[in-house]
Amino acid sequence: MILDKADVVVVGGGTVGISTAYFLASKGLDVVVVEAREVAFGASGRNMGFLHMHNRAAGYQLDLARAGRALYDDFSELLGPSFEFQANGAMTYFFTDDQRQVFKEFVEMRRAQGVAMELLDEQQAHQAAPILPPNVIGATFSPEDGKIRTPKFVRALAQECIRLGVRIRENNPALGLLKSGGAVKGVRTLYGDIPADRVVWCGGVWSTMLEAEGVHVPIKTERLGAIMLGEVEEHLDKILNGPLAVKQYSFYHDLPSYKAEYFTAPYEDPTNGIENLEVVSKTENGNLFIGCPMDYPEQLDDRMPLSGLKMAVDALLETFPNYRSLGVESAWTGLIPATADAMPILDEVDALPGLVLATGHVFGNLAGPITGKLVAELISGEALSLPIDELALDRPELTNADAVIRW
CATH class of the missing domain: 3.30.9.10 (D-Amino Acid Oxidase, subunit A, domain 2)
Structure with a gap:
């Protein structure tokens, strides 16, 4: 049964998924979000909302965090005081x-x-x-540090997504990928198939279910x-x-x-x-x-x-x-x-054209929104706000999956 269809299906209704949907919809793309429970049910609804800049490692990790932190000034104008944003350090x-x-x-x-x-x-x-x-x-x-109430932020941004035409299918878990000719063509969900040109997988710890599709996600x-x-x-x-x-x-x-x-x-x-x-x-x-x-x-x-x-x-x-x-x-x-290097994974999966991974967010309050923006730029073919080579799925730093993870 066909439940819906879209240009892009986003799997996961947390910070990463809803930010991705927002930036894609802002570029005029037709987007459906599928979420196994409710928006902000998982890690995004259960963290303390910290925007910790001072303890992000120098280099790309800090650059990514700063780009994410800057977006909250824009979100504060867009969403008003709805998510308890403070920038008091x-x-x-x-x-x-x-x-x-x-x-x-x-x-x-x-x-x-x-x-x-x-x-x-x-x-x-x-x-x-x-x-x-x-x-x-x-x-x-x-x-430089600040804080938000993350579930309030995700829910407020989800309402803005709906205003932009995004359909958010809650209580409808993704069961797997639709494929044709070796490429991804949408998502199978509990309540029906959703064909799409692209699938963005923002499933957090549940991204490991892609092992069944032949995609190893080292988290x-x-x-x-x-x-x-x-x-x-x-x-x-x-x-x-x-x-x-x-x-x-x-x-x-x-x-x-x-x-x-x-x-x-x-x-x-x-x-x-x-x-x-x-x-x-x-x-x-x-x-x-x-x-x-x-x-x-x-x-x-x-x-x-x-x-x-x-x-x-x-x-x-x-x-x-x-x-x-x-x-x-x-x-x-x-x-x-x-992840072993405390950096997210943002990459197109070569073995399954049409699938984009956006997962592995240890500091998702900062890296989540900028990930969404980068995914939207990648899919729309625009110049990227930041290079994403250091977020590749096959980067050597991810090979030590048994490492004691320190941020």
């Missing part, structure tokens, strides 16, 4: 002189790479974030947790990263003064493959939003492990014991498609 606080030396080296490195960074002393840190406890002795600060499932707490009165307009968060970023490990014990807490559970990336922010409604227990599940299981939940709560209460009675509103995890 991010801080990483610390407690010890050993940590201070590592952060001093980090700030010097980042500034040399052209990233706006400052090392704040104790007084400056508390002035910038009065919520911080007295034992914090300083912090880094980057004004690993990373699970990140988030906990929404009750409202707090203290002012907080920036992202707060605790010192435990830095262990996940590879360039910290290369700093002369870095030692793992400076950034590891007794309540973490590395023997079971779980670490905690200590982050705190505040929503527009005043709720405290914390994370992120992180692990690599063997299955596509989006439930938060109990040990991860305990770890995140222990981290919060060690730093902010005054919130011991704060209510828990909800807790969840998102499944992130991690």
